[in-house]
Amino acid sequence: MKNLLLSIFILTTWRLTNSQNANETIKYTNFPLPTAIYPTEYDLNITTYLPGYNWKADERNMSYLGSVSIRMEVREEMDKIVLHSSNLTIIDAKVINSDNNLEISSWVINDRNQFLILSLNKIVNPGENLEVFIIFGGYLREDLKGYYITKSTKPTGEPMINAVTQFEATSARFMFPCFDEPQFKATWQVKLTYPTGAVGLTNTIDMESIEDGDFTSTTYKRTVKMSSYLLAIFVGDVQFKETTTNRGLRIRVYADPKNIESVNMALNASRLTVEGFEELFGIDFPMEKLDFVSVFDFEAGAMENWGLIIHKHDLILGTDKDIVEVVIHELAHQWFGNLVTMKTWDQTWLNEGCATFMTAIGQTYVDRNFSQELFHITQQEEARLKDRYRPIRSVAFDKDGSVTIQVIYYSKGSSFIRMLEKIVGTDNFYEAMRNYLSQNTYSNVKEEDLYSALEAVWKTNNESIISISEFAKCWTHQNSHPTVFATRTPEGVVLTQNREAPIEKNYTNYDECGYKWDIPIWYQVAGEGGHKLVWFKRDQYELEIPTEKTIILNAESYGYYDVVYDDVSYQSIAQELENNPTMYSMSTKLRLLLDIETNAYTQKIAPHSLVLVANALRNDESELVRKFANTILKTSEFMINRLNEQNNEDLKIIKGVSTNTSKVLRKFYSSSSEQFGDYFKRNFKSDKEFCDVLRNERNEEVTNQLIDWLNTNDSTGRKHLMGFLMFCAKNKDKVRRLVFDASFDWTPLEKSRNIQFLKILNRRNIYETRQFRKFQSNEEYFSRKTNIRIES
Ligand SMILES: [Zn+2]
Known part of the structure; x- marks a missing residue:
């Protein structure tokens, strides 16, 4: 996944908000499932009721009805099947074994754990194969998680409602009952029923479509073995443009009809990258097609669902250079993350670190002059600004208790992998990465699997001075540097x-x-x-x-x-x-x-x-x-x-x-003013409003008063947030001056936090970071809050 917009704020303003509530018990929902039973195959049928097509919308509008049948193997003696499920209406459930003598004596939903527990009428022994069949339903969500609504506009100006999934990390359970942890890999066959006229997409290529009046049902090919968080479904109003790689892989980019002419850059970049990665990794993309879909409502930048990559519209439409980077990142995941997956969420840095690292080389397939060195320096800088808050080997939880992906997994993960590359040597490194992928295809890994792959080639070709896994643990288990x-x-x-x-x-x-x-x-x-x-x-x-x-x-x-x-x-x-x-x-x-x-x-x-x-x-x-x-x-x-x-x-x-600017700024040094906190409360309803005022610079006095306020000994938490909001001001020199001056009297912790402002500002002069440029159009992220809990 690419969490583009969160980077600047996630660990600073959000953290501050959190630290004010340090005594609250933080809720989390990442309760592991028992490992007595493993899924092997899913058949998932989903009927989606969307308005805007021929069928006359009734009470089913904006809802979906589904059935899932899961074939499973029993590994330990047990009499309960425990699945993840949250906020679903369970209509019916039954279990079938080879003798047909198994019944569910009761089922309960445990909301706290997000479990659906099916109690059986007898004990089942290891080696038995079971099949569970569940009918369920729910409304399309509006919180950008699970199966949710994303809106678009027709060329005629009419609004359209589309349905799309976003499951990483733990939101597949919001759409259907499943074993919602990365380690439970299985194959999936999906059948979608949707209003005739809509387009239905999932991870794999369609095999058969049957139109039955107002609804059409399409059956898609069974997927390769994969984790639940990588399943994806889209139903709605889109068109596509298509290309083919040198070995015949079909690539399409889907977008709403109004924007379909803006997908060419993404399409071209994805073809070149897939061809490059297939050669570099020595493993072909394993499915028959690869689709990208542009959606307007999306929480992250993009999501690497295997064969159905979803992008937020501004990171796929048009010719912004960020698009290429995000496309390549998601494509790198098709190998690092999808084919080879971390076993548990606390090792998500393996996914994001590898995908980020490989983005540098991927960029060279699209632009021969791309500087990998500069890309890696950018990652190092971004990581250094944020790495004091958590080790990369850690898991964090959102305010609703679900697992969230942290920015540091990307930049520090990638910077750490860059060190590994330079320690073992570039040729050895890529040989090890190819081995790592081929040895762990369709399965799950821990970070030690990466280290042993590296050590294997390094030891063969050199006399190693250190053990990679010994070296690595202090870098991945400790925060800071x-x-x-x-x-x-x-x-x-x-x-x-x-x-x-x-x-x-x-x-x-x-x-x-x-x-x-x-x-x-x-x-x-x-x-x-x-x-x-x-x-x-x-x-x-x-x-x-x-x-x-x-x-x-x-x-x-x-x-x-x-x-x-x-x-x-x-x-x-x-x-x-x-x-x-x-x-x-x-x-x-x-x-x-x-x-x-x-x-x-x-x-x-x-x-x-x-x-x-x-x-x-x-x-x-x-x-x-x-x-x-x-x-x-x-x-x-x-x-x-x-x-x-x-x-x-x-x-x-x-x-x-x-420059003259710094002389102009000097006057703010000595002037005194009222406490800015009071001023702020009186004049602005929200941070966003304040940001808008600063951006437009209509009111110079606001900026001046903020500077004075930041120089007084008022609430440091508020100061920190205000400091960040100063990025909304157009005059960056002014911000630089303000932060340096204000942070002078602060404690080492505050000071070191605020160095971030200066560094980001200065950095902008050497390389325009994506985060920085995106920032100004995404103020809504100011208001987001998260709770963070550390597990070592
Ligand atoms: Zn990612």
Whole structure:
């Protein structure tokens, strides 16, 4: 799944709201099913009553009626069949065994656990095959979960109602009784009945359609073995455009008739990507067709349902470059997630991390000039902003108690996999990934399965220094990331490591690692091309790299950690960058600047060092490096003034890049005003309204008062939210100034949270992140809340 819109907010504003209710018991519904019985085959029939077609809508309008028959194998002695089911009307249920002598003595619905429990009249033994048959019904939902309503508009302007599913993580149970956990894989045969004139789609290709008056029934081919969360159904008013891959796989993109001409870019990108992935992974897409459908009402960005990928309309229609990224991400899931699936939800990072990582290489199939390096740096940056809140190996719950997918699984998951790739080597890595896929086809995995696949090729081709699974656990089980401190001595460079990001209360502390990591240190020595790798193990107090020369750590930005040098080192690095600018790659230089930026804001690096290094790169041959170095110099003026560390040389350098905007902003420094909290309450009904006002900049005074308020010691939670809302303002320099200044007097935790604002703002100058650009059109997400519960 691609949760595009949540990224900026999910772990900041939502978390804040949550922390205010820290004492409340958080509800969750992820109760595991017993494993005495496993489904093998489902037959699912669904009749959907949608308005807008020939049939005369009656009391069944906007509802559906279904039957499911599930063939199962008994693995342990039992006398109860327990399935997931929630908010359904169960009309009838029966169980059949080979002797036809089995009956249901009672059935109960357990709402809290979302279970349907069928008690049998006798004990059933392992090895027996059973079939359960249930008739059920329900109304189409309106909350974008389960089987729900999505609206569209006909070319004539009339509204249309369509029905679509969104099951990940645990919403299949809202549509029909099933074994709704990823580990219960089975094959599915779907038959859909819908008003004649509508289009019915599911994961597989249609075999037979029968029109019977106002309704049409279509039977689709049985799926391959897959998890319940990947089943998908769409019924409604759509048309398609079609293409075929080089080996004949049919790909279609469906959209409402009004928008069908806007699907060409998605169609082209998907063909190129499927061809590329089939070759790279060595496994063909296993079904006869692959469809994408554009819908208007969708909670996430897109969902990778096997063979029927659903996209929110603005992430498939048109030519925005985000579309390509999202299409590729969902296609990567067809292998990583669909073919090979995590066993339990706490390892969802395997799905999202692999799909995100593979998106980089997928992009090169569509655009030969795509920079994978920059893509991975973007992921690293996004992850660093958010990784203090939870380890990637964790499960979170939404306010209704269902499992939610967290942003950190994508970016940190991908950044961690990137380290694995660079540790074992790219060729070995892809060989291991092919083995991982082929060895686990149609089954479920744990993260250890990925590590053993990597270790197998690495050990064959090298003498491995570390165990991948030992290395991995401190990165996946601990939140946050290490900061490596480098100090110059006469003999070399001495490294120490520390976790710098403050950790909020109640987050998992993985004792075994104690917030230390085994860190692969890639470094480049002055005057030498290429880089070297040494290991800084978590049980080492310090590591010395003996050298008289200047070295730059985390060369190529392969590693997921910060580096902070001492002042002497920054001097020599700046000198080296000026003397030998072409010796270092764009990634190495960007990494250096990004680390300097982060750590100068938290005052771990003197502004003078920041100015030296940024100045050395301000005329760099890479436009990105150049722009970013100049942005950093601009922002450093705030810091220097505030810290009272005016150094004439520094100021002279900065003067060359300063803009008028920052001078205009200076007046906000000293002015005082009423408490902004009161002002806010009086003037705005909602955060969204406030955002609109800021965006339109009709009222400059609002922005000014906010700045003053943020400088007072008022509620930090509110401040944080307001700080984020400042992204609605058009004048980004103003926001930058405001946040830096306001965060000065805050606690380390608040400060480190608010560095996010600055980083996102500055980052915008080097690469426009999708999240940032999407943000302004999606204020409705402000109002969303979630509860987060950690399981280690
Ligand atoms: Zn995904």
